[in-house]
Amino acid sequence: MHLRFSLNVNKHSTCTTGSSSLSFRSHTCGELRPADVGEEVILCGWVQYLRQDLFVIMRDFSGLAQILIPQDEVRLQVAVTFTISVTEMPTGEIEVLAESVEILNVCRKLPFEIKDFVKKSESLRMQYRYLDLRSSQMQYNLRLRSQLVMKMREYLCNVHGFVDVETPTLFKRTPGGAKEFVVPSREPGRFYSLPQSPQQFKQLLMVAGIDRYFQLARCYRDEGSKPDRQPEFTQVDIEMSFVDQAGIRGLIEGLVQYSWPVEKDPVSTPFPCITYEKAMKDYGVDKPDTRFAMKLMDISKTFHNTEIEFLKDALNQPGGCIQAICIPDGAVIFFVIFLYFFPKEVSVVLVKADGALKSSLNRLMPASAKQQLLQMAQARPGDLLLISAGTQECRPLLGKLRLQCAELLEGSGVAVRDPSAFHFLWVVDFPLFLPKEEDPDQLESAHHPFTAPLPEDAHLLYSLPHKVRGQHYDLVLNGCEIGGGSIRIHKASDQQHVLETILKEDPSLLSHLLEALDSGAPPHGGIALGLDRFLSIIVGAPSIRDVIAFPKSFRGHDLMSRAPDFVSEDELKSYHISVNWPAGDEGNQEK
Amino acid sequence: MHLRFSLNVNKHSTCTTGSSSLSFRSHTCGELRPADVGEEVILCGWVQYLRQDLFVIMRDFSGLAQILIPQDEVRLQVAVTFTISVTEMPTGEIEVLAESVEILNVCRKLPFEIKDFVKKSESLRMQYRYLDLRSSQMQYNLRLRSQLVMKMREYLCNVHGFVDVETPTLFKRTPGGAKEFVVPSREPGRFYSLPQSPQQFKQLLMVAGIDRYFQLARCYRDEGSKPDRQPEFTQVDIEMSFVDQAGIRGLIEGLVQYSWPVEKDPVSTPFPCITYEKAMKDYGVDKPDTRFAMKLMDISKTFHNTEIEFLKDALNQPGGCIQAICIPDGAVIFFVIFLYFFPKEVSVVLVKADGALKSSLNRLMPASAKQQLLQMAQARPGDLLLISAGTQECRPLLGKLRLQCAELLEGSGVAVRDPSAFHFLWVVDFPLFLPKEEDPDQLESAHHPFTAPLPEDAHLLYSLPHKVRGQHYDLVLNGCEIGGGSIRIHKASDQQHVLETILKEDPSLLSHLLEALDSGAPPHGGIALGLDRFLSIIVGAPSIRDVIAFPKSFRGHDLMSRAPDFVSEDELKSYHISVNWPAGDEGNQEK
Structure with missing residues (x-):
C-alpha cells in the first residue's frame, strides 16, 4: 500500500528557481545532503515502504529519503504491509525526523509494485502507463528526452539563428499518400489528411524567406501493425536556405554534439561519410552498423x-x-x-x-x-x-x-559490439530513382520527388535519369537510420520534369509547390531526425515505446483509454460519413 | 520582377554561429555596418528592385542592402522593371560593390509585390501565403513567436525544472466531445479523436510522478465557421504537483515577464486579481478590459x-x-x-x-x-x-x-485605451457549476469537471453544489481571455461524486482517470495559455491568422493547397467508411 505523504505543507517553498520553486516542498528527496543538517525541510512524495515500523522511505522523482516517524504517529504504522531491505541511498548519510505529517491522498492496491526489479508484461505497462512511468528508467528516459530537446532548441535557435515555426497537421492528402490518416470535415466528401512530414511546408517556408526553419514536428503514419512503429511520432525537422550538403551535415554534427547527454562519452565530429555504393559493397545494407x-x-x-x-x-x-x-x-x-x-x-x-x-x-x-x-x-x-x-x-x-x-x-557470450559505443555515419550519393517493384520499366523516387541531383549528374536528369545520384544523405547510428534529408530541387522547371516526365505523376496536384518554386525559391536543403528512434538508441531501450510517454500498442491501440473506440452513427452525421460494417460484424458496434 | 541573387557563392561562410553560419553567405543584408568597410562579404537574397540601372537593392529576412553593379554586368539590367524611391535603410551609410554575381533562380510575375505598403485581400494572402510571409510584419510576427516560445521554454525547463512531455493527439473521444475531429482507423467503426487539449494526459502525468510538466501542445477544435478561430491551435500547457493557486499564478507571472519582448515596456507583477463576482459587478463580463x-x-x-x-x-x-x-x-x-x-x-x-x-x-x-x-x-x-x-x-x-x-x-477620435498598454488580470472564484441552458435544473461544469472546489466551499459539494466556487483562474489580457486553469480534484471519490451525482455523467467513460486518481494522485493544478491569441495581442494583429504561418480560412480551408479535399471511395475503403452525399450533391465529388 502506498500513502501520499508530505511534511509541513502549511507553508510555501522559499525557492525561487529549481525543482521546488513555487511548490509546497522546500527540497526534493534526492537533493538532501549533509549540508542540510539542522534545516527544517518540507518534502512531498510517495511512501515507498515502511521499515521497522519506524521509518518511512519516501520517494519522489529525484530519489528516496528515509524519514524517522515519532512513535505517536500511529496512522502510518497501519500502512506497513511489507518490509524489504534497503539498497544504498545517495542520501543514506542523513536522517530526516518528521515533525508533522500530512496524508494528501490514499492509494488502492496497485496492479504492480513501483519497484524497478518488478517485471511487468508490456500490456499491463501500457494499461497502467501512469504507474509504469513512475519507474526510475522511464523517469530517466522522459527527463532525458526533455533535456536533449531543450539543448537542441538552444543550439538551433540561440546558436544558429533558426526560427521555430509550427506547420499545420490538418492538410491536403498527398498524391498516393496511402499511409496518411484522413480526417472528415463538415463538408460532404471532403477530408483533411494528417501529413507524414512537413515536407511541403518546410520548402514553402524557404520560399517565404524564413531562411532557417526548425520544428519538433508531430508526424503521422498509418501503417497498420508494424513492429516498433507508432501511428504518431516526432521528428526534428530542419530546413535552410543558401546551403549545401556539407552545411547541413555540419549543422547536424554540431547539433548532436551540443545536445549529447553529459553522462555519456562525448561524440567526436565530423562523422564518417560513405557512399551508398560503398555501404552496399562492404555491408550489404544502406545503413551499416559500423561498430x-x-x-x-x-x-x-x-x-x-x-x-x-x-x-x-x-x-x-x-x-x-x-x-x-x-x-x-x-x-x-x-x-x-x-x-x-x-x-x-x-x-x-x-x-x-x-x-x-x-x-x-x-x-x-x-x-x-x-x-x-x-x-x-x-x-x-x-x-x-x-x-x-x-x-x-x-x-x-x-x-x-x-x-x-x-x-x-x-x-553465445562473444563480444562483438561495445554496448556503450555510438557509431554515427553519413551515407550519401544514393540513386535518385529506383525501378518500381511492380513495373521495373517505370522509375520511382528513392526517397521523395523533391531531392536535387548531384551537380555532376544533373545533366543526366534529361537523358539517363536512372543513372542520376541524388543529393540525399542519411544519418545512421549503430546500424539504424535516425535521419535523412537532401538538398532540394529549387527550380520549378526541374521539379516539373521530375514529376511529370520521369515519375509520370500529375503535377497539378502539387501546383502550389511548383508555383512557389517559380516565385524565386532560394537553393535550400534540410533534414529530419527521428527523435523517438534516436532517443531509444541513446538510452538503450528495446523499443521506441520506452521513450514516448503514452505510446500506442503494436496494433495502434491506447490500452489505457481504449482508443480507437466506437462512435455513434449520430456523431458521424455532421461529417457525412457512415461505417461500412463487414458482414456479421455490426453487433460489435455496441460493445 | 525578382531575381535571386548572391555574390561569390563559391566559398563557404566562415561564421560558426549566428544567422550566416554554415551558409553560402558571410553576412545578412541587415547586419552590414561601417565596420565592415573593406571586407569581402557574401550576400544571398532577393532582388527587391533596381535603381538607376546601377544599384541592386537586395533583400533578405534581416533587411535591405544597396549594391553597386559594375557596368559590364548586363544581365541584371534586363531585370529593371520599376524604380521607386528608397526609404531610409539602416545600412544606408555604406555601399556594397559587386565583384561577382550569381543568379540562383528566376521569378515569374508575382500576384502581388512584396512591399509592405501593397494592400492585398485576405484570400490572396492565404492563397500565396509563401509570398505573404515575406512581408516585414509577418517575418517579425513569426520570428517573435519563435523567440518568445524559446524564452518560455528556458524559463520552464532551465529555471523551474519543468519536463517537456509530448502527449498523443490520436486519442479516444471525450464523452460529449462534440467539437472533436474524428479519425477513422483500419478497424471497422473505431475512430480516434483529435483532443481539444491534453487535459487527461497532463493529470495522468502528475499521477505518474512527472511532477512538473509542460508542452507546447497542438490542440484541435471543430467548431465549423467561427470568426478568428482555427481548427488547430497551440497552447502552452502546464501542470504541477504539490502546488496551490498562488504557486501557478506566480509561475505564469514569471513566465510572461521572462518571455516578454525586450522592445516592449516591461511587465510588472504580480498581476491584479479580482473575483468573478466583482468582474461581473463592475464590468458585466468575466474578462474585463481594464485599460x-x-x-x-x-x-x-x-x-x-x-x-x-x-x-x-x-x-x-x-x-x-x-x-x-x-x-x-x-x-x-x-x-x-x-x-x-x-x-x-x-x-x-x-x-x-x-x-x-x-x-x-x-x-x-x-x-x-x-x-x-x-x-x-x-x-x-x-x-x-x-x-x-x-x-x-x-x-x-x-x-x-x-x-x-x-x-x-x-x-470618433476620442482616446479611450492606450494601444501600447498591456493590462494583465487574474479572474478567480468562478462558480464551479452552472445551470444547463436547456435544462436549468441540471448542473454543468462552468469549465471542466476536473476543477477542485475552493477549500472553504468543499463541504457544499455534497449539499449545495450550485453554491460551490471552484479553484479556477483565468488570465485576461486587454479584455481577452488568454489562459485558464485550475487546481484539480485529486481524490477519486470527489471526482466520482462530481461526475456521477452532480453532472449525471457515466463515470465508466473516464474510468482510467478515476483509477489513476485512486493510485495515489498528488495534489496538482495547471493552466493552459492560448499562444496564438497571446501573440496576436502582443504584436497588435487584428487576427490570430497573423501569428500562424499557414492558417486556415474562416471556413477552415487551406486556400493554398485546397484542403480539405475530395478523397476517392477507394481510398476510404481501408477505413470502412463511405460518404453520405446529400441529395443532388454527388456530382460534386469529382470536382
Whole structure:
C-alpha cells in the first residue's frame, strides 16, 4: 500500500528557481545532503515502504529519503504491509525526523509494485502507463528526452539563428499518400489528411524567406501493425536556405554534439561519410552498423575455374559474383546457424582447428582454391565463412546474415559490439530513382520527388535519369537510420520534369509547390531526425515505446483509454460519413 | 520582377554561429555596418528592385542592402522593371560593390509585390501565403513567436525544472466531445479523436510522478465557421504537483515577464486579481478590459420611488436592479449608437452642456432623481449614461455596450485605451457549476469537471453544489481571455461524486482517470495559455491568422493547397467508411 505523504505543507517553498520553486516542498528527496543538517525541510512524495515500523522511505522523482516517524504517529504504522531491505541511498548519510505529517491522498492496491526489479508484461505497462512511468528508467528516459530537446532548441535557435515555426497537421492528402490518416470535415466528401512530414511546408517556408526553419514536428503514419512503429511520432525537422550538403551535415554534427547527454562519452565530429555504393559493397545494407567489421568480400577470383556447378552458373551470368563474410570465432554458432535461420542460398564453411574446412563445398574444391579462400578472407581456425553466389542481390542477404551472426555471437557470450559505443555515419550519393517493384520499366523516387541531383549528374536528369545520384544523405547510428534529408530541387522547371516526365505523376496536384518554386525559391536543403528512434538508441531501450510517454500498442491501440473506440452513427452525421460494417460484424458496434 | 541573387557563392561562410553560419553567405543584408568597410562579404537574397540601372537593392529576412553593379554586368539590367524611391535603410551609410554575381533562380510575375505598403485581400494572402510571409510584419510576427516560445521554454525547463512531455493527439473521444475531429482507423467503426487539449494526459502525468510538466501542445477544435478561430491551435500547457493557486499564478507571472519582448515596456507583477463576482459587478463580463474605466454602477436607489413603469417592474422582481454606465464625452457618439446597435432594453441619457438631460426618461423623472442620478454616476456635461433594468442579467448587456462604446469613441477620435498598454488580470472564484441552458435544473461544469472546489466551499459539494466556487483562474489580457486553469480534484471519490451525482455523467467513460486518481494522485493544478491569441495581442494583429504561418480560412480551408479535399471511395475503403452525399450533391465529388 502506498500513502501520499508530505511534511509541513502549511507553508510555501522559499525557492525561487529549481525543482521546488513555487511548490509546497522546500527540497526534493534526492537533493538532501549533509549540508542540510539542522534545516527544517518540507518534502512531498510517495511512501515507498515502511521499515521497522519506524521509518518511512519516501520517494519522489529525484530519489528516496528515509524519514524517522515519532512513535505517536500511529496512522502510518497501519500502512506497513511489507518490509524489504534497503539498497544504498545517495542520501543514506542523513536522517530526516518528521515533525508533522500530512496524508494528501490514499492509494488502492496497485496492479504492480513501483519497484524497478518488478517485471511487468508490456500490456499491463501500457494499461497502467501512469504507474509504469513512475519507474526510475522511464523517469530517466522522459527527463532525458526533455533535456536533449531543450539543448537542441538552444543550439538551433540561440546558436544558429533558426526560427521555430509550427506547420499545420490538418492538410491536403498527398498524391498516393496511402499511409496518411484522413480526417472528415463538415463538408460532404471532403477530408483533411494528417501529413507524414512537413515536407511541403518546410520548402514553402524557404520560399517565404524564413531562411532557417526548425520544428519538433508531430508526424503521422498509418501503417497498420508494424513492429516498433507508432501511428504518431516526432521528428526534428530542419530546413535552410543558401546551403549545401556539407552545411547541413555540419549543422547536424554540431547539433548532436551540443545536445549529447553529459553522462555519456562525448561524440567526436565530423562523422564518417560513405557512399551508398560503398555501404552496399562492404555491408550489404544502406545503413551499416559500423561498430564491428565482418565486411563483405568479393571472392569470385577463388572460384574462377571452379567445377562447382552453382558457383560456375553464378559467375557466368552478367554481373555475377561470389561474396563472402568471415565471422571471427564463428565456430561457436556453427550449429545454431543451421538450427535457426540458415538460408539455403548460402554456403557455410567452418575453418577447423587444424585449418581444414568443414563444408559441403569441401569435396569439390582443390587445395589451392581452399588456400586462396582462407587467404582472401583472412580466416583463421575457429572462424566461419558464409558464401553466397549470384548477382549483386546476394549482398543484402549477406548483410542481413552479418547482423544476425553478430547477435548470435553476442548471445553465445562473444563480444562483438561495445554496448556503450555510438557509431554515427553519413551515407550519401544514393540513386535518385529506383525501378518500381511492380513495373521495373517505370522509375520511382528513392526517397521523395523533391531531392536535387548531384551537380555532376544533373545533366543526366534529361537523358539517363536512372543513372542520376541524388543529393540525399542519411544519418545512421549503430546500424539504424535516425535521419535523412537532401538538398532540394529549387527550380520549378526541374521539379516539373521530375514529376511529370520521369515519375509520370500529375503535377497539378502539387501546383502550389511548383508555383512557389517559380516565385524565386532560394537553393535550400534540410533534414529530419527521428527523435523517438534516436532517443531509444541513446538510452538503450528495446523499443521506441520506452521513450514516448503514452505510446500506442503494436496494433495502434491506447490500452489505457481504449482508443480507437466506437462512435455513434449520430456523431458521424455532421461529417457525412457512415461505417461500412463487414458482414456479421455490426453487433460489435455496441460493445 | 525578382531575381535571386548572391555574390561569390563559391566559398563557404566562415561564421560558426549566428544567422550566416554554415551558409553560402558571410553576412545578412541587415547586419552590414561601417565596420565592415573593406571586407569581402557574401550576400544571398532577393532582388527587391533596381535603381538607376546601377544599384541592386537586395533583400533578405534581416533587411535591405544597396549594391553597386559594375557596368559590364548586363544581365541584371534586363531585370529593371520599376524604380521607386528608397526609404531610409539602416545600412544606408555604406555601399556594397559587386565583384561577382550569381543568379540562383528566376521569378515569374508575382500576384502581388512584396512591399509592405501593397494592400492585398485576405484570400490572396492565404492563397500565396509563401509570398505573404515575406512581408516585414509577418517575418517579425513569426520570428517573435519563435523567440518568445524559446524564452518560455528556458524559463520552464532551465529555471523551474519543468519536463517537456509530448502527449498523443490520436486519442479516444471525450464523452460529449462534440467539437472533436474524428479519425477513422483500419478497424471497422473505431475512430480516434483529435483532443481539444491534453487535459487527461497532463493529470495522468502528475499521477505518474512527472511532477512538473509542460508542452507546447497542438490542440484541435471543430467548431465549423467561427470568426478568428482555427481548427488547430497551440497552447502552452502546464501542470504541477504539490502546488496551490498562488504557486501557478506566480509561475505564469514569471513566465510572461521572462518571455516578454525586450522592445516592449516591461511587465510588472504580480498581476491584479479580482473575483468573478466583482468582474461581473463592475464590468458585466468575466474578462474585463481594464485599460479603461466606465464601470457598471447600481443606480437602483435613484429610482426607489420611481413612477416609470418598466423600472418599477424591474425593481419589484426578486434580485431586480437598475444598472448604468457613464460614458465620458459620450455625446459624440450619441447618434451613432442609435444608428448602429442600440438595444431597446437600454435607456440612453445624454447630459447636455447645460446639465439638463436628453432622454425618453426625462419627462418622468423628478428633479431630485435627476440630480441623484448625475451624482451617483459622476456624470458631467457631454457624458452619456446607458441605463438597463432587470435582474443581474442586465449586466452582460451593459458590459457589451461598454466595449462597443469604447470602440465607437475611438472611431470618433476620442482616446479611450492606450494601444501600447498591456493590462494583465487574474479572474478567480468562478462558480464551479452552472445551470444547463436547456435544462436549468441540471448542473454543468462552468469549465471542466476536473476543477477542485475552493477549500472553504468543499463541504457544499455534497449539499449545495450550485453554491460551490471552484479553484479556477483565468488570465485576461486587454479584455481577452488568454489562459485558464485550475487546481484539480485529486481524490477519486470527489471526482466520482462530481461526475456521477452532480453532472449525471457515466463515470465508466473516464474510468482510467478515476483509477489513476485512486493510485495515489498528488495534489496538482495547471493552466493552459492560448499562444496564438497571446501573440496576436502582443504584436497588435487584428487576427490570430497573423501569428500562424499557414492558417486556415474562416471556413477552415487551406486556400493554398485546397484542403480539405475530395478523397476517392477507394481510398476510404481501408477505413470502412463511405460518404453520405446529400441529395443532388454527388456530382460534386469529382470536382
